[in-house]
Amino acid sequence: MLNIVLFGPPGAGKGTQSQKLIDKYQLKHLSTGDMLRSEIAHQTELGLKAKELMDAGLLVPDEVVIGMIDNQLNANKESKGFIFDGFPRTVAQAQALDTLLSNHLTSIHLMLALTVTEEELVKRLLIRGESSGRADDQDEAKIRVRVNEYNTKTAQVATYYEGQGKFKAIDGIGDIDEIFSALCTEIEQVG
Numbered sequence: 001m002l003n004i005v006l007f008g009p010p011g012a013g014k015g016t017q018s019q020k021l022i023d024k025y026q027l028k029h030l031s032t033g034d035m036l037r038s039e040i041a042h043q044t045e046l047g048l049k050a051k052e053l054m055d056a057g058l059l060v061p062d063e064v065v066i067g068m069i070d071n072q073l074n075a076n077k078e079s080k081g082f083i084f085d086g087f088p089r090t091v092a093q094a095q096a097l098d099t100l101l102s103n104h105l106t107s108i109h110l111m112l113a114l115t116v117t118e119e120e121l122v123k124r125l126l127i128r129g130e131s132s133g134r135a136d137d138q139d140e141a142k143i144r145v146r147v148n149e150y151n152t153k154t155a156q157v158a159t160y161y162e163g164q165g166k167f168k169a170i171d172g173i174g175d176i177d178e179i180f181s182a183l184c185t186e187i188e189q190v191g
Ligand code: AMP
Pocket: 010, 032, 033, 034, 036, 053, 054, 055, 057, 058, 059, 060, 061, 062, 065, 085, 086, 087, 088, 089, 090, 093, 136, 146
């Protein structure tokens, strides 16, 4: 199995690069943001609760996203591996993920972190907001709240994986294919 955390602030290119990595390595993509947006689209109770926090740019509670990941790991036991996108976003989520994966006799092999400056993120998200229709992408103040959530709660997750010797930073600014190739080089060193 190959389990990768694709890490970085909102707008770093995690979604774009995940798609390319899935195609190449046939991994199952687990994006908690996509799962939450699907809950909202289906107007579930969980979705309705999460929507307010997401629209404000704030993180949803750890137990909500950990539960969704647990369900997905159980539903995809035959997968060759997973790409975690937008999860874990807190150290508590990272610890819970280690426990869940060890229950399946596996672990995280690598965290790939895309680094992008804040000004570039804001620019990219405002452009994405024009086509995605996502409320959290359309307002600069909300984008800055998300970047602040990342800086105060999520950035420490990198330190967690650094402590396990699994962290690799990749420059997230530049040509999409060149960034992809830098990610693949790192993956091939563990695989
Ligand atoms: P994303 O699509 O990954 O940018 O996520 C969109 C929003 O969903 C975030 O701003 C959070 O409100 C929520 N969200 C997604 N993943 C998580 C997570 N792992 N922990 C907490 N909140 C999350």
